[in-house]
Amino acid sequence: MAQQKIEIDVSDADGYQVLRPDGDLDVYTVGSLRDAIGAIVESDNPSVVVDLDSVPFMDSSGLGALMGGVRRLREAGGDLAIACTREQHLKLFTITGFGEGVSIAPTVDEAAKGFKQTNA
Amino acid sequence: MSLRLKIVGGFGLMLALLVLLGWVTLSLFTSARTVQEDVFDEAIPGLVTVDEIVRAYTAQSAAVRGSLIGSGPILLAQYRSEVDTARFWEERAQDLFTSEDERALLDDLVEAGHSFQELVDQQVIPLSDRGQRIQAIRVLGQDGTTLISEIERLGNLLRDAQREVVIQAETDVRSNTNRTIVTLATVLLGAFALAIFLTVYLPGRLVGNLQKLVEAARAIGRGDFDQKIQVSSSDEVGELATRMGEMQQGLKRLQQLALHDRELEIAASIQRNLLQRNLPEVTGARLVPLQRQANLVGGDWYDVAVEAGAMNVALGDASGKGIGAALMATVALSALRGERSRGGGPKQVIASTNQALLDATDADSFTTLIYASLELATGEVRWMNMGHHAPFLIRAGTADDPTPRGYYLEGPRNRALGWFEDPGLAEAMIRLAPGDRLVLFTDGFLEAKSTQGEVFGDHRMAEALVRLASLDPGPLGEELVADVERFAAGKLDDDLTMLVMEYRGSATLGDDAEDRSGEESWHSRR
Numbered sequence: 001m002a003q004q005k006i007e008i009d010v011s012d013a014d015g016y017q018v019l020r021p022d023g024d025l026d027v028y029t030v031g032s033l034r035d036a037i038g039a040i041v042e043s044d045n046p047s048v049v050v051d052l053d054s055v056p057f058m059d060s061s062g063l064g065a066l067m068g069g070v071r072r073l074r075e076a077g078g079d080l081a082i083a084c085t086r087e088q089h090l091k092l093f094t095i096t097g098f099g100e101g102v103s104i105a106p107t108v109d110e111a112a113k114g115f116k117q118t119n120a
Numbered sequence: 121m122s123l124r125l126k127i128v129g130g131f132g133l134m135l136a137l138l139v140l141l142g143w144v145t146l147s148l149f150t151s152a153r154t155v156q157e158d159v160f161d162e163a164i165p166g167l168v169t170v171d172e173i174v175r176a177y178t179a180q181s182a183a184v185r186g187s188l189i190g191s192g193p194i195l196l197a198q199y200r201s202e203v204d205t206a207r208f209w210e211e212r213a214q215d216l217f218t219s220e221d222e223r224a225l226l227d228d229l230v231e232a233g234h235s236f237q238e239l240v241d242q243q244v245i246p247l248s249d250r251g252q253r254i255q256a257i258r259v260l261g262q263d264g265t266t267l268i269s270e271i272e273r274l275g276n277l278l279r280d281a282q283r284e285v286v287i288q289a290e291t292d293v294r295s296n297t298n299r300t301i302v303t304l305a306t307v308l309l310g311a312f313a314l315a316i317f318l319t320v321y322l323p324g325r326l327v328g329n330l331q332k333l334v335e336a337a338r339a340i341g342r343g344d345f346d347q348k349i350q351v352s353s354s355d356e357v358g359e360l361a362t363r364m365g366e367m368q369q370g371l372k373r374l375q376q377l378a379l380h381d382r383e384l385e386i387a388a389s390i391q392r393n394l395l396q397r398n399l400p401e402v403t404g405a406r407l408v409p410l411q412r413q414a415n416l417v418g419g420d421w422y423d424v425a426v427e428a429g430a431m432n433v434a435l436g437d438a439s440g441k442g443i444g445a446a447l448m449a450t451v452a453l454s455a456l457r458g459e460r461s462r463g464g465g466p467k468q469v470i471a472s473t474n475q476a477l478l479d480a481t482d483a484d485s486f487t488t489l490i491y492a493s494l495e496l497a498t499g500e501v502r503w504m505n506m507g508h509h510a511p512f513l514i515r516a517g518t519a520d521d522p523t524p525r526g527y528y529l530e531g532p533r534n535r536a537l538g539w540f541e542d543p544g545l546a547e548a549m550i551r552l553a554p555g556d557r558l559v560l561f562t563d564g565f566l567e568a569k570s571t572q573g574e575v576f577g578d579h580r581m582a583e584a585l586v587r588l589a590s591l592d593p594g595p596l597g598e599e600l601v602a603d604v605e606r607f608a609a610g611k612l613d614d615d616l617t618m619l620v621m622e623y624r625g626s627a628t629l630g631d632d633a634e635d636r637s638g639e640e641s642w643h644s645r646r
Binding site for chain 2: 026064
């Protein structure tokens with residue numbers, strides 16, 4: 001299975017980082033997201049909002065990487081929240097049950113408020 | 121350095137040596153020509169001229185002296201003749217003596233000669249003509265002899281200068297000859313060394329390197345990809361060796377991939393054997409599976425068991441693709457069958473499967489599942505949805521309305537397996553009428569992408585299922601897969617797995633047993 005790179009913009013926000021993948025998140029590209037989350041797990045402030053606005057398609061591999069990220073970041077004392085307005089992704093979170101217990105909001109700021117409360 | 125540069129450089133050097141050889145030969149000839157000009161065109165004629173001038177004045181002196189002693193007119197005529205001779209050689213000398221020193225000596229010589237002639241013409245001959253011969257002889261003997269001696273001295277100096285030219289020319293010739301010999305020897309040695317390099321060393325090294333490449337190629341032919349190609353050359357042969365080394369590594373990688381493919385084939389075979397090829401045949405229902413795999417192995421799986429008058433069907437979809445997903449599928453299937461063989465009911469089966477997946481897989485992996493139990497006697501279906509897409513129900517047409525209808529069978533949702541300690545075990549129930557079909561399918565159908573990046577989605581899926589509802593379950597599945605493949609332009613990234621469960625009714629159950637209250641068809645919902 002040939003791995004492909006996906007562009008992921010990493011930026012600092014108020015006490016957390018924001019990951020903005022640009023492109024499909026599937027079995028071919030998910031390694032990039034996993035690596036980016038791994039770097040945040042190793043950082044001093046392991047909290048991140050993943051903005052899915054520029055991800056037109058996400059399959060179970062992409063969802064798995066996000067959920068794996070939630071678990072690893074929480075174990076490291078941080079959290080992962082998701083900023084998403086795409087119906088298709090939101091439906092996937094709902095169907096699988098992964099939407100429960102994870103902060104999912106239309107904007108990065110709102111999503112971040114969710115995990116800050118979780119941390120508190 | 122490239123081979124082409126080496127050859128061109130070698131022949132260029134050879135050409136340079138040839139040019140040097142030509143230049144040395146040319147300079148040798150030029151030098152000989154200069155010596156010839158210095159010696160034969162200037163020094164020797166110069167010597168002759170000086171001799172003639174000195175001789176002419178000496179002869180003038182002798183003729184005048186003779187004319188004073190004896191027969192005057194004849195010797196005086198000879199004197200005049202020798203004066204002309206002296207003039208002739210003096211003019212000739214003007215062209216031969218060009219250096220400053222020579223010209224000064226010549227001027228002094230000519231001046232001394234002219235002084236002698238003035239002495240003769242203005243003093244000696246007039247004294248003789250006046251009959252004062254003794255006086256004339258005395259003047260000639262004193263002043264004339266002094267001038268003739270001066271003429272001879274200057275003549276000797278000029279001769280010495282010409283001899284110097286000859287000696288210098290001789291030295292130059294010797295020096296040029298020696299230099300030429302050294303240069304020629306150097307050029308010849310250089311050409312010899314270069315010839316050895318071009319004809320012996322270079323081809324020898326080239327052939328040696330090519331031999332190594334031939335041996336490496338033979339080793340590759342034998343399937344040995346580990347033989348080192350030790351060619352240290354910066355030319356095309358070295359480049360070829362580098363590329364051959366890369367090809368060797370590529371072939372080795374291909375060999376590994378071929379082995380990997382073989383392992384994948386074994387894994388695929390195991391997975392095919394795990395999935396049921398011979399489904400249990402039961403009265404009252406039939407189950408038609410359909411699977412179209414995108415890869416050799418995948419994460420889609422299903423299981424069917426008939427026990428205690430019920431058909432239990434599970435359709436699972438492990439996240440991801442390939443070997444990892446296939447292993448997860450194997451874990452789930454093993455746990456599910458294990459728990460069921462121990463007599464566990466659907467909820468125990470699901471809980472055990474979840475625990476097995478939690479224990480065996482990492483945080484990035486999960487499995488979605490639909491577990492459905494059809495009571496063959498009643499058509500009652502109890503199902504649990506573990507994070508999976510909703511199944512689709514196709515209601516057979518009735519006598520009043522023969523058109524089949526269909527809709528997604530929404531119900532209480534539980535969470536996916538392998539991630540949550542407690543995924544939830546809420547169960548839903550629906551009763552099927554004879555001819556009704558419950559279609560379970562994996563997300564490969566919904567996530568099939570068109571070339572424009574659009575997904576097939578649940579809307580197209582529902583429309584296709586309703587459109588194909590009148591077909592038998594087998595052709596229905598085939599047509600649906602064909603639809604999805606057309607939509608994806610033949611490029612499917614994920615597996616497509618579908619189970620069509622058709623209820624045919626029980627001998628003890630009448631058609632009037634069906635209960636459709638509260639249901640909406642897909643079309644009316646849209």
